[in-house]
Amino acid sequence: MQLKGKVHKFGADVNTDVIIPARYLNVSEPGELAKHCMEDIDPKFTAKVKFGDVIVATTNFGCGSSREHAPLAIKACGVSCIIAQSFARIFFRNAINIGLPLLEYTESLDVIEDGDILEVDLSTGVIKNITKNKTVMANPYPEFMMDIIDANGLIEYTKHRLQEI
């Protein structure tokens, strides 16, 4: 699957308190959550982000709380995938489970800057920086996780498994 969008670049330890502050956790509709995505780290993010855009970050993206509202808010903003050097484990699980693609790229992210246009192929992990004319390769998913992603999330994956029994 091919994605194309503009980069919104963040640094290390982008945590769930800034992705979606707890004061907004009294609702769970993705559309409502999206209005406050990244509010405490970049108040202009919700105005800037367009459907198909990509978030790029360094290490430990999504650390902190287990709130699934965090990847839900990001996905509802139209973000098509997140590329980071490493992900916090609960956020990683949540994103896979709700069908928000993540790519792990462990090398230096100097090759991708805020505002660059990227073309991302999720099945091969190839990331093409159209603006800088550079191509890099993300880490492939373990096979088990590909099964969940191919099924479009954990609920669909589990439904199939339950029907097989």
Add this chain to the structure above:
Amino acid sequence: MRTLAERILAAHSDKRKVNINEFVNVKVDMVLSNDVTAPLAIKEFRRLGVSKVFDPKKVIMVPDHFCPNKDIQSAEQAKLVREFTKEQGINYFEVGRMGIEHVLLPEQGFVLPRQVIVGADSHTCTYGALGAFATGMGSTDVSVAMATGEIWMRVPPTIKFVYHGKLPEWVGGKDLILYTIGDIGVDGALYSVMEFGGEAIDGLPMDGRFTMANMAIEAGAKAGMFKVDDKTEEYVKEHSLQYHPERMEESRSDENTEYSKIIEYDVSKIEPQVAFPHIPSNTRPVSQAGGVELDQVLIGGCTNGRLGDLRMAAKFLQGKQIHSNLRCIILPGSQKVYLDALREGLIEIFIEAEAVVSTPTCGPCLGGHMGVLAAGERCLSTTNRNFVGRMGSPKSEVYLAGPAVAAASAILGRIASPEEVMH
């Protein structure tokens, strides 16, 4: 020998042994969620098309985050959760009968060594203090666990942390874990289990172990575990009707265990710690805190809201008043803790000291209610996270510490070392 975590996960996936990084389907002993995470989990549960949870005795929901309800939307969420628990016959503790989930569950006997517990709350790792494999997950994962009694996991490696020596005065579990997170960073144990041991741990009371396990997630860990010893047995015997001596035996040993890394500390060199804004790893000894002036002090929560923590705070506050420039909020972790504290005269000490005493709730810890901060305000708290906007305004600051530092700071109106108040 395999680690505690590997042995527990193997037993729960019907395998003789499991390998690090292997994906397994793990049977769970308890599935937990709260008033903020359960609404999403219930919605996903319905989408699965399953009518009943796999075993109502093994599912629990606790209304602790925004309860007693802080606004209409929170009340609607709490109502949804309440009605689901009635429909399914699952464990539920209403306000007035409950506690903050990570204080309540062990206290009510829901946690045993060698169990697997998953919860839609990142601090589910708290139960590792009793030798269980306990880990936080999201609402969708928890909905699948509730429906099927199983959830997928990747078998984690274990890093061993050894704390040599005897704890100096005023240094407790909170200081040890803050020191550790300051040392290894907020992703220093990413995807791993942190296993805590050593002479200082052997002497650490259960309250301190819960504190340490609670904050394993702040180093990125999947779980924070202790092996079973006499203190564990004593706690389980006191709180659970299901005391199994054989279970205890299997988890007592850690000789010749294969750890991915061993990190050692000499606790005689560790002072009470403070984590500065805006990340739990931004730690320094309290003697280097520089007397930062405070607007609020929070003592309690799931990290340090147990009776031992309140006793420590009362030691300092007895016969004194908190500084006129600040507010102090005491947050007992459960109704039982509150009542025990009341009967011991601690609540009287707090109120005479002019502190607020709250009903158990997560409330201010995550900027929900009962002590939210305005722009420019600073709070020193015994809770577990201090990212930007954690307790309210993105322009407020949160400092993390243990109850001794918190109580001393409440008296002096600024970050203070326990020794400044108790010489």
